């Protein structure tokens with residue numbers, strides 16, 4: 001039981017038991033979901049602080065309600081820290097999450113029906129990059145680029161070609177399932193050729209960017225959006241950074257156009273996370289995430305698995321299970337029984353449907369936070385290999401889960 005829930009334990013057994021069970025699940029399983037992490041105790045404390053009680057519509061110095069002495073200070077601090085961490089001209093820390101952040105950017109920079117160009121969802125892009133079931137696909141004329149069928153990497157000749165064809169007003173780079181370095185400069189060059197505003201969505205890799213383990217888009221993109229809770233390891237939330245020329249439009253889009261009162265507890269926690277992310281320890285952390293992903297990739301290859309692009313440059317690995325003749329969903333379910341938590345994921349040019357795609361996505365941000373190193377990654381690759389070899393054997397999967405729990409006990413949660 002954690003300190004933060006001791007009151008829940010007394011007043012609400014039902015919820016307490018769920019919190020406690022989730023704590024144990026997070027401790028006893030190997031968390032390889034690429035978008036997840038473990039926030040520090042300091043971040044969680046700030047999230048649980050009394051800032052959650054405060055209404056603060058508006059921006060520091062321009063609020064609608066009284067009592068903003070400390071909300072102003074903490075929001076200014078969060079934005080100041082975000083700007084210095086990423087080298088940005090302007091920061092808005094109010095978006096409730098990554099998707100609302102992107103919505104605000106569309107709202108600020110586009111008219112309904114304008115043309116946008118993003119990476120296709122089946123190739124690693126995000127729903128909010130113009131996918132048909134998202135607002136971004138419904139309200140805008142959205143087009144997509146893919147990866148090269150052979151290399152499975154972004155094909156800049158193809159991006160250039162489609163950009164010149166559709167002449168997007170907004171071009172989006174960044175992804176949710178792309179295991180390689182994103183060449184922001186190449187995107188910026190194309191955006192400039194077609195007079196598009198460039199949005200770099202670094203939701204997944206923000207921690208790597210902050211820690212110097214992935215190139216930063218800040219100098220070349222007009223707008224940068226991110227979540228605060230993935231590799232960046234903060235509270236759940238969104239952050240928009242932009243050049244000064246877009247600052248007013250972005251701020252107005254977030255509030256009053258799309259949101260009401262910001263979640264000041266999350267803002268305070270984001271300030272804590274940005275402080276943590278500006279330390280040397282965090283640089284080491286970011287570098288270790290990548291080293292671990294590469295070690296895990298090696299381990300998976302040695303178990304005969306095929307990896308999209310053959311490996312990884314970042315925190316993320318996409319395993320293509322096609323050669324194994326198993327579906328991503330069955331694999332993810334079996335892995336969960338074995339205590340290894342991943343998500344099924346489409347692979348480029350997937351021949352299966354999105355509900356049961358051909359791949360699983362794996363990320364190392366969370367396990368690295370627990371202090372696991374390259375040797376631990378080899379062990380994890382072995383667990384995965386064993387589980388996939390025993391897909392239909394619940395008894396074996398259960399035995400692996402026990403080994404996994406034993407393994408996890410050496411790596412306490414923050």
Ligand SMILES: *Cc1c(COP(=O)(O)O)cnc(C)c1O
Pocket residue numbers: 035097098099100102125126128174175176201202203204227237
């Ligand atoms: C996760 C993600 C988002 C959205 O974040 P939510 O907080 O889930 O709304 C946006 N863009 C990309 C590229 C992402 O990976």
